Amino acid sequence: MLAFLLPVLLVIGLTHAQALSAQDARAEARARMVAEIAAMARETGGETGRPKFSDAVMAAMGKVPRHRFVPFLQNAFAYDNRPLPIGDGQTISQPYIVALMTDLIDAKPSDTVLEVGTGSGYQAAVLAEIVAKVYTIEIVEALGKRAAKLLGELGYRNVQTRIGDGYGGWPAAAPFDVIVVTAAPAEVPQPLIDQLKPGGRMVIPVGGPAEVQHLLLLEKRSDGSATTRRTLPVRFVPLTRERRSSDSGMAK
Numbered sequence: 001m002l003a004f005l006l007p008v009l010l011v012i013g014l015t016h017a018q019a020l021s022a023q024d025a026r027a028e029a030r031a032r033m034v035a036e037i038a039a040m041a042r043e044t045g046g047e048t049g050r051p052k053f054s055d056a057v058m059a060a061m062g063k064v065p066r067h068r069f070v071p072f073l074q075n076a077f078a079y080d081n082r083p084l085p086i087g088d089g090q091t092i093s094q095p096y097i098v099a100l101m102t103d104l105i106d107a108k109p110s111d112t113v114l115e116v117g118t119g120s121g122y123q124a125a126v127l128a129e130i131v132a133k134v135y136t137i138e139i140v141e142a143l144g145k146r147a148a149k150l151l152g153e154l155g156y157r158n159v160q161t162r163i164g165d166g167y168g169g170w171p172a173a174a175p176f177d178v179i180v181v182t183a184a185p186a187e188v189p190q191p192l193i194d195q196l197k198p199g200g201r202m203v204i205p206v207g208g209p210a211e212v213q214h215l216l217l218l219e220k221r222s223d224g225s226a227t228t229r230r231t232l233p234v235r236f237v238p239l240t241r242e243r244r245s246s247d248s249g250m251a252k
Contacts, residue, residue, distance in 0.1 A: 034062045037058070038058070057126075060129035069122040087142070090140065091237065092120045102126055111131040117139075118143065121148070121159075135176075137165075138166075179203075184213045196218075196220045196226075198224070214233055
């Protein structure tokens with residue numbers, strides 16, 4: 001019996017040690033990623049007006065396990081400061097851009113946020129670390145369902161997902177303190193402006209397929225009008241209007 005148990009215990013011990021080693025390596029990789037984000041913020045601060053991101057944003061970037069949101073074959077690059085393909089012609093955004101967009105909205109712990117373009121679910125997870133409630137919409141059914149499942153597995157109970165066309169927002173849950181759009185329309189959708197609270201902020205990449213896109217920060221005035229400010233030139237996938245599935249229900 002002992003001769004049988006000893007090898008088993010050794011294997012269990014090695015497996016546990018390997019798991020701890022992998023966790024340590026990922027923690028180190030996240031720390032390097034956060035340091036790179038901080039360095040880029042300093043370099044681009046003149047354009048963005050944000051040379052230093054908030055402690056809450058940086059803490060969220062250092063906590064969310066980005067490797068869980070990328071395909072297995074991309075795991076080795078999960079904490080590189082660059083976008084990665086996630087399938088269906090979509091990408092997970094560069095970590096710096098995720099941090100910048102999250103910082104620009106000045107989100108508060110009590111805020112309710114709408115995200116248009118769930119994608120992998122990574123931006124929603126970062127937001128969920130900071131705010132009270134996140135509503136997120138994805139038009140690509142396979143991506144939306146996968147993100148919903150992963151967000152649930154990771155314990156993000158304050159995120160509600162939906163499959164649908166995000167151009168029209170989420171009227172039933174409006175108004176929102178903050179709106180984050182992770183795909184580029186040719187112009188800011190009026191329904192999203194309408195669903196933003198007075199004093200609310202929206203960050204959105206804008207530009208047609210043949211145009212240079214710019215990341216805009218929009219602030220809604222009390223009279224319903226809005227001001228916009230350009231920050232950086234960016235490259236996002238287009239905001240898709242066509243439905244890719246007849247399923248208009250909630251992601252499961």
